[in-house]
Amino acid sequence: MTIFIIGAGFTGMQLAKMLVLERNKVVLIDNDAEKVRHASDELDCTVLEADGNSIDVLEQAGIASANAFVALTGNDEVNMIACQLVDSAYPDILKIARVRNYAYYSAVDSASRRKRTSGKDTVRAMYGMDAMVNPDVEASSAIHRAVEYGAVGNIIDLKDGFMLTTLGVGSDSVLVGRRMRELSSIDGWNYLVAFAEPETGALIPRGDTVINAGDTLGVVSRTDDVAKIAQFAKATHETFRRIVIFGADRVGSMLIPLIAEKRRGTLWQMLFGGKLSESQREVIVVDRNAARCQEIAKRHSNVRVLCGDITDEALMNEEDLYSCDLIVAASGNYELNLVTAAYMKSKGANKAVALTASTAYGAVARKLGIDVVVPMRGTVVDSILSHLRGRNVSAIHSVCNRSFEIVEGDISDKSRFAGKKLRELGELDGEFLLLLAKDANGVTAIPNGETALEAGSHVVLIVRSGDTELLAKICGK
Amino acid sequence: MLLSILRVLTYILGIAGSAFLLPLAVAIADSDRRMALVFLIPLLIGWAVAMAFWFAVRKRPKVFDVKSAFGVVGLIWVAICIFGSIPMYFSGAFPSFTDAMFESVSGFTTTGASVLQEVETLPRSVNLWRCETHWLGGMGVIALAVALIPLLGIGGFRLIKAETTGPDKEKLTSFIANTAKSLWLIYVMLTVVQMLLLHFAGLGWVDSIAHAFSTMGTGGFSTRNASVGAFGLPAVEWICTLFMLLASVNFALYYRLFTGRLRDVAEDSELRALVIVVVASITVAALFESNASTAFSKTFRDVAFQISSVVSTTGFMTADYTQWGPPAQVVILLLFFIGGSSGSTAGGVKVIRWTILAKEIGNEMRRIVHPHQVFTLRINGKPGHESLIPVVASFILMYFILVLATTFAGAIAGLDIFTSLTAAASMVGNIGPAFGQLGPTANYGFLPASLKWWYCFAMLAGRLEIYTLLIMIARVCHVPKARAVA
Numbered sequence: 001m002t003i004f005i006i007g008a009g010f011t012g013m014q015l016a017k018m019l020v021l022e023r024n025k026v027v028l029i030d031n032d033a034e035k036v037r038h039a040s041d042e043l044d045c046t047v048l049e050a051d052g053n054s055i056d057v058l059e060q061a062g063i064a065s066a067n068a069f070v071a072l073t074g075n076d077e078v079n080m081i082a083c084q085l086v087d088s089a090y091p092d093i094l095k096i097a098r099v100r101n102y103a104y105y106s107a108v109d110s111a112s113r114r115k116r117t118s119g120k121d122t123v124r125a126m127y128g129m130d131a132m133v134n135p136d137v138e139a140s141s142a143i144h145r146a147v148e149y150g151a152v153g154n155i156i157d158l159k160d161g162f163m164l165t166t167l168g169v170g171s172d173s174v175l176v177g178r179r180m181r182e183l184s185s186i187d188g189w190n191y192l193v194a195f196a197e198p199e200t201g202a203l204i205p206r207g208d209t210v211i212n213a214g215d216t217l218g219v220v221s222r223t224d225d226v227a228k229i230a231q232f233a234k235a236t237h238e239t240f241r242r243i244v245i246f247g248a249d250r251v252g253s254m255l256i257p258l259i260a261e262k263r264r265g266t267l268w269q270m271l272f273g274g275k276l277s278e279s280q281r282e283v284i285v286v287d288r289n290a291a292r293c294q295e296i297a298k299r300h301s302n303v304r305v306l307c308g309d310i311t312d313e314a315l316m317n318e319e320d321l322y323s324c325d326l327i328v329a330a331s332g333n334y335e336l337n338l339v340t341a342a343y344m345k346s347k348g349a350n351k352a353v354a355l356t357a358s359t360a361y362g363a364v365a366r367k368l369g370i371d372v373v374v375p376m377r378g379t380v381v382d383s384i385l386s387h388l389r390g391r392n393v394s395a396i397h398s399v400c401n402r403s404f405e406i407v408e409g410d411i412s413d414k415s416r417f418a419g420k421k422l423r424e425l426g427e428l429d430g431e432f433l434l435l436l437a438k439d440a441n442g443v444t445a446i447p448n449g450e451t452a453l454e455a456g457s458h459v460v461l462i463v464r465s466g467d468t469e470l471l472a473k474i475c476g477k
Numbered sequence: 478m479l480l481s482i483l484r485v486l487t488y489i490l491g492i493a494g495s496a497f498l499l500p501l502a503v504a505i506a507d508s509d510r511r512m513a514l515v516f517l518i519p520l521l522i523g524w525a526v527a528m529a530f531w532f533a534v535r536k537r538p539k540v541f542d543v544k545s546a547f548g549v550v551g552l553i554w555v556a557i558c559i560f561g562s563i564p565m566y567f568s569g570a571f572p573s574f575t576d577a578m579f580e581s582v583s584g585f586t587t588t589g590a591s592v593l594q595e596v597e598t599l600p601r602s603v604n605l606w607r608c609e610t611h612w613l614g615g616m617g618v619i620a621l622a623v624a625l626i627p628l629l630g631i632g633g634f635r636l637i638k639a640e641t642t643g644p645d646k647e648k649l650t651s652f653i654a655n656t657a658k659s660l661w662l663i664y665v666m667l668t669v670v671q672m673l674l675l676h677f678a679g680l681g682w683v684d685s686i687a688h689a690f691s692t693m694g695t696g697g698f699s700t701r702n703a704s705v706g707a708f709g710l711p712a713v714e715w716i717c718t719l720f721m722l723l724a725s726v727n728f729a730l731y732y733r734l735f736t737g738r739l740r741d742v743a744e745d746s747e748l749r750a751l752v753i754v755v756v757a758s759i760t761v762a763a764l765f766e767s768n769a770s771t772a773f774s775k776t777f778r779d780v781a782f783q784i785s786s787v788v789s790t791t792g793f794m795t796a797d798y799t800q801w802g803p804p805a806q807v808v809i810l811l812l813f814f815i816g817g818s819s820g821s822t823a824g825g826v827k828v829i830r831w832t833i834l835a836k837e838i839g840n841e842m843r844r845i846v847h848p849h850q851v852f853t854l855r856i857n858g859k860p861g862h863e864s865l866i867p868v869v870a871s872f873i874l875m876y877f878i879l880v881l882a883t884t885f886a887g888a889i890a891g892l893d894i895f896t897s898l899t900a901a902a903s904m905v906g907n908i909g910p911a912f913g914q915l916g917p918t919a920n921y922g923f924l925p926a927s928l929k930w931w932y933c934f935a936m937l938a939g940r941l942e943i944y945t946l947l948i949m950i951a952r953v954c955h956v957p958k959a960r961a962v963a
Binding site: 290292295296297298299301304305306307308315318319 | 760771847848849850852853858860861
């Protein structure tokens with residue numbers, strides 16, 4: 001595949017790196033000489049110093065033979081216009097843009113949804129974008145998922161009521177010292193361990209892999225079973241009454257309406273006020289920007305907004321913030337997020353969630369006592385990769401600092417595994433079927449050796465990152 | 478600019494002249510030739526002048542800037558009050574022009590304070606006209622004019638804004654004319670409903686119309702000396718109670734109700750506060766007034782009527798509240814300073830202003846406990862009304878300054894302290910009756926002429942919410958431009 005990327009920032013570089021590793025031809029374009037020099041030193045691909053939103057530049061670089069075009073500059077408008085430009089000349093190229101402005105993102109999103117449901121045959125993608133990626137939306141929904149399931153770890157939603165929970169194993173857990181094949185003998189355990197991440201490095205477990213205290217496990221289960229798994233792993237799980245959200249900028253402001261419940265009273269309560277039930281959670285937002293605080297206070301009547309510095313001891317004591325159930329550090333300052341989450345936890349907060357720059361901080365953060373670490377940029381690369389991987393792949397989630405990918409896809413009739421039973425697929429090293437969604441009977445289940453793969457069924461796999469050939473074998477191109 | 482002002486003035490006088498048609502019809506029906514002429518001549522003059530202006534300058538553009546808008550509104554109101562007093566004066570029912578003028582101002586400002594002790598002997602047409610002034614002034618003559626003819630050009634919304642009450646005014650529809658039409662239509666419909674109900678409850682047609690006008694305008698003039706109480710019909714009293722309260726609700730809410738935006742109505746802060754004020758006042762007063770000698774249903778009816786009358790700043794009466802026990806009297810006195818809703822026909826400080834202040838006091842207290850927390854003022858469930866706080870606070874200050882100045886005027890004229898204070902609140906709040914020498918059974922006829930003129934000013938200032946009139950006076954007096962204080 002030939003992939004054009006404009007914008008050689010953090011995400012552009014990371015994506016290019018992933019794609020180059022998978023032996024794709026990558027053309028990276030940026031108009032900043034310094035970035036271009038850095039990129040060409042770092043990556044084994046074509047790097048051009050030019051304006052990415054010029055069709056002449058793109059044609060000279062050979063866009064005509066490209067398969068995909070990804071716009072990742074720091075400017076939403078440039079990204080959108082670049083896609084439109086490419087679309088006008090080469091409508092068949094897959095075009096993906098990063099759009100950070102939530103107003104653009106949601107407006108274009110809802111408009112194209114309306115277009116799709118309007119039933120007209122000639123539906124063209126809006127602004128030529130086949131897909132839009134908004135890192136803030138993805139990060140905030142990842143945080144929201146983690147919070148809703150008790151902040152035991154990162155949560156990845158799989159198909160049809162299943163999900164993958166990443167959580168650490170406590171030293172007094174019943175799982176400690178067991179081999180994988182012994183797990184099924186534990187009363188009530190019918191979950192699947194997708195990956196384990198001991199100190200020595202992430203691995204896909206085999207029957208004789210031993211679980212140690214402090215390991216991080218990725219467990220597939222039904223959505224309602226998170227609390228039970230947390231109990232097995234002795235990772236504490238709870239519902240939150242008092243949540244402190246630090247940072248009300250891009251991610252934080254998107255997170256607030258997700259976490260704070262809407263107060264919707266009866267007509268009587270609306271007429272005469274009246275106290276609503278006390279079971280609701282109290283959400284406290286802390287930000288130092290006065291204008292942002294005003295905006296949040298106006299938009300959400302059900303949260304308390306404090307304007308001040310989270311590192312200000314006086315403020316924290318004044319509002320007794322250390323006694324909160326959960327601290328969600330979601331500001332744009334990722335290092336401060338880590339420090340704040342760790343500090344608050346040490347001071348008495350029950351659980352801590354932190355938004356960080358990349359997956360690389362995950363291990364450190366867990367050592368600091370932070371329960372959930374949501375990486376900011378990893379999610380963007382994931383969703384771009386899932387678009388690039390072809391029609392049969394619907395979603396990709398990187399785990400274990402990009403060692404593995406959880407891939408959702410469909411088995412096509414061209415796959416040579418179609419019709420075979422899982423037991424017969426001995427050759428599949430480093431791949432592991434986690435979930436078979438919608439088999440012949442339309443049932444979603446965790447597979448076993450007798451499970452047969454059939455064309456058309458939806459599967460969730462864990463694969464070593466960059467192992468696209470195996471993926472192609474299973475799903476078929 | 479002068480042309481624009483004169484043109485609007487004459488058009489509105491023409492429309493006000495048309496309002497003479499109703500009393501004229503009654504006069505003709507009564508075959509009272511003298512009264513018919515009294516109404517017919519001003520009517521024809523008003524029409525003639527308006528027509529003349531229409532043909533002379535209809536092609537010229539209509540422009541109002543901010544400065545003149547307030548002046549125009551003040552001017553129109555003064556002119557309409559004078560115009561309305563003409564048939565009253567020539568009817569011979571009033572001893573002097575001052576009295577006729579006081580009655581007219583009291584009518585158009587929906588105050589309802591009369592200089593007459595005896596109204597039952599007046600020609601029916603004059604009585605009807607007195608009540609009709611309430612009705613015209615209640616919703617606003619400029620709004621009526623705009624609803625009827627394409628009167629105002631660029632900047633015209635400012636004129637309506639200067640006439641409607643409340644701290645925060647909005648257009649309901651994108652065109653001013655449609656807004657004015659909708660509001661007037663609702664007003665007319667409510668009036669017709671009340672008129673029919675009163676008629677079915679046993680009142681004659683003219684009495685029904687007159688009382689419906691007086692109730693919906695929250696005025697207070699009646700065709701009887703003893704006001705609504707004179708009929709002795711509980712049904713009539715309850716109908717009036719209901720419609721007084723309905724008239725003290727923001728008419729924009731009826732528009733929302735009719736256009737199906739129920740949630741807006743339910744979330745309206747002012748309506749909530751008004752309901753709370755009315756229910757609480759009636760409960761407290763009824764508790765203190767209930768006694769063994771009177772049936773509770775009678776007490777409750779009287780209390781509900783009197784409270785509704787004062788809270789809606791109407792000034793009807795069925796019982797003399799100055800005969801009540803002190804606690805219930807204090808409830809009435811407090812209501813003198815509250816008033817109805819913004820955008821209603823009621824006067825007073827307006828419930829929304831107190832609501833805003835109360836919310837701000839709450840926020841202020843919370844701010845002391847949580848110095849870092851950000852608070853916002855939510856009105857009708859919508860945030861960001863902080864800018865209204867200084868507007869409302871300064872209005873209330875101005876309001877009380879005017880009440881105190883009017884109290885002083887009353888004291889100079891020889892009224893006792895309590896009477897002059899309550900009369901001042903009654904005048905500025907457009908209520909009508911006061912306490913003491915000017916209680917619900919008394920009238921304003923005995924006051925010296927100078928005080929009547931001052932009260933005229935106070936009533937107009939209260940109806941136009943003070944600033945309009947102050948700006949007009951400031952402009953007439955050519956107050957030099959405000960200089961920065963060093």
